[in-house]
Amino acid sequence: MAQRMIFTNATLYDGENDRQEGMSILVEGDRIVAVGRDIPAGADDRQIDLGGKCVMPGMTAGHWHGDYGGLRLAEVGKAYLGTQSPPAYLAAVAIENLGYALGSGITNAVGAGCSFDVDAALKMAMNDGRISGPRLRAGGLHINTTASENEPTSWWLPAPEREDGLQVVGAELFADGVDGMRKAIRHQLRRGVEVIKTFPSGGHGIDVDPTLRAFTREELATIVNTAHDRGAVVRGHAITKKSILESIELGMDIIDHGDEIDEEVIEAMVKAGTFYVPSMLFLRKLMPTGVMELARAAQLAPVKRSFEHMCKVMPLVAKAGVKVVPGDDFGLEFMMHGLGNYAEELEIYVDDCGIAAKEVLTWATRNGGLMMGRSDLGMVRAGYVADLVVVNGDPGKDISLLRNTDNLEMIVKDGKVHKDTLTAPARGQSVSARELAPA
Template sequence: MSGHMLISGGTVIDATGAAARPDTSVLLRGDEIVALGSEADQLAARTSGDLTTIDATGQTVMPGLIDAHTHLTFGEPTGNDELFNHRTQGYSAMLSAYNAQKVLRAGVTGVLDADCLWMIGVELREAIESGIVEGPRMRAGGNALMTSIGGTAGRMIADEGRTGYAVVVRTIDEIVTEVRQQIKHGVDWIKVHVTGLLPNRKGGEIKVWSLEELKAVCDTAHDVGIPVVGHCRNASSTREAAEAGMDLIYHASYIDEAALEAVVDNGSALCPTFTLLGNLADYGHRIGSAPELIEVFRAEIETTAKMIRRAHDAGVTVLTGSETGFAVTPIGEWHARELEMLVTYMGFSEMDAILCATRNGAMALQMDGEIGQLQPGFRADLLVVDGDPLQDVSILQDRTRLSHVISRGVRVDTERPIPERTIRPSEQVRFLAACPLTQQLALTEDDLETLSHV
């Protein structure tokens, strides 16, 4: 029989939308929540055999966080050249496994990694599920679909075939073939870069897919039950992605009235992913970002936030995603900042932000009704937090506040040190960026302490 675990005395946020419940026990049996409240205490008292107890008095018990926008296979590059030309497949796979345990230590018990180098995301998912690698529950995509115009990397994307995390599709037939091949190789999601950059055009990203092409992606994937997510960094791309039937839209930058109407009408979910922009806006000056770009990042957040709030009020499902995996969003450091961004910029309540990062995130893992809430019959992914995130949601960014991280019913050993990673000389373009990982932000220990309590 699977062992039991009783977490007693804590204030439970069950992520159903109900108010927090003080002094409420939670009983687990293996990877299942068995009971809450007095029933949990009574069942635990009658349990014969192995029973582990955790006293959570004065603490908060809540579901583990779900990060719906990660890039665990990228290895925290400082730029596209590093990402495309300085990673081997084997080394990237091992680095991804190293990163997965850092995610779990940050209280993130579920992730969607929608596009990856090679097909590493699918293999990493399998390694985690097989117990070979310690990591969160994971759903994975393959290479992001792009037209010949490319995506955010512009002309660095080859005119055909695969470049890093991207694959160029030039016709409807190629779209259908690529989607089916990725599904054959085990992806959970198909990702499309609906917008991209033009090197000779000032301003932000533009829509680089036709509505017909987007529908071809969605229809082909949906025919076999696979959802589609789109990278959309302007209003028209968000509108047409929703009209084409996309299940989840990243960014939804500068979403307007027509795009909001399409999102509501078609039932698409939104994952604004403000953390990357927030880090660039707040710390871009430390890594050499141009002052005018910093203002662009900040303006994108403020403009988009108002409409995301309206979408939320209209019943649109909003998820949290950090886009962790770049040099400005190091893995294991920033996952929970997205909740703070929802509260600060969109005026969400702390409870609403927590629901976005737990209950709503189940959609990204294709586990609605199974995960993201503390209810009998749900999977046993939980956090015991020293403090009250309903008073200050930013405490979830402070790993010292995570008294216990429980994944699949098992306590994660957060005390065991993870070996410090060094950067191989071949990994970076040294004359462009010599600093690794969090040093890209030039953050001191005092800075990190301050950020944990923002």
């Protein structure tokens, strides 16, 4: 039997409740088996006295593009996304990024689109213990219609048409009509995709004509129903209010960005149980006060409009209990994947939107676990998977602590220690390398 681990004298954020002091957490194998104040340690248990340090569940990256390794905004749209490097190179980028995420305390990631089959293939490699990273709910190709916004400007170099009528290139898949959509989704399911990504409307920091449609209603409904028939979920890049409401009505599981969210949308989300990924870091970075000041003159107005509107609406989103999960387009040139970088988004919800840090922690942990489609992830509770992060300081009071991974003194995933500078400061990460090595 595997040695049990017992953390004692912990200040606990369990993913839902306020901080609780003097707690113990007992881990056996990959599970948390007990959480409470008086848990007797066995003689053979590995006992870790946290001396009052905080423990929280592992976090979820709710919008994961593993193969983005510094995409330049000016280049996006010139060629098909995902054709900028050969497939094996993109997989190498994704392996590197999975390491950054896990090292940032992220133990789950929900795919938001990747080239080729990067998510599904790397998930296999992680399950076999060849590489380490967050548990993945695998994304896949963007599902588009012909001539929609993910077509590059170089129309004279079209994606090759396959015999089945689908066009597949890099990160994109183009199909048309109800039959085409059914075929497109099943093509993705065959290749291990668990989260279908589609684009009910254009926009997100750029102006979009709300009267245009990327899909017919029937096409969108077919995407959702075909995925649901086989247990997959669907996420939609939906910016206009009309497209968000229609997507929710058709049963879409996750709304990405959702710039035009308002009280009517919030009510629909709560009623349908829709997950919401606001991804406000992208907009924040493009604001005139953003670090990069990248917004070109033509883009400044829609960026500012969206960001300021969302800052006002997010407290209502929080109050209504919408299932928000953080996550954004990390891997763009001005918001790279990297240790601690993911927490920059969390700060926006606290600093710009005025949400309590503890609530944002719940979004990143409990809500993230739910977005993985399981009921045993994202909380520190008996019966849950042992994904734990020990933080030096109180992230429920100061969420910016998560930006500096030196503050993450232990990272445990599936009951295995990935990082430990708390009990083994000299050896640090070398401990994890040994413990994670395949048997």
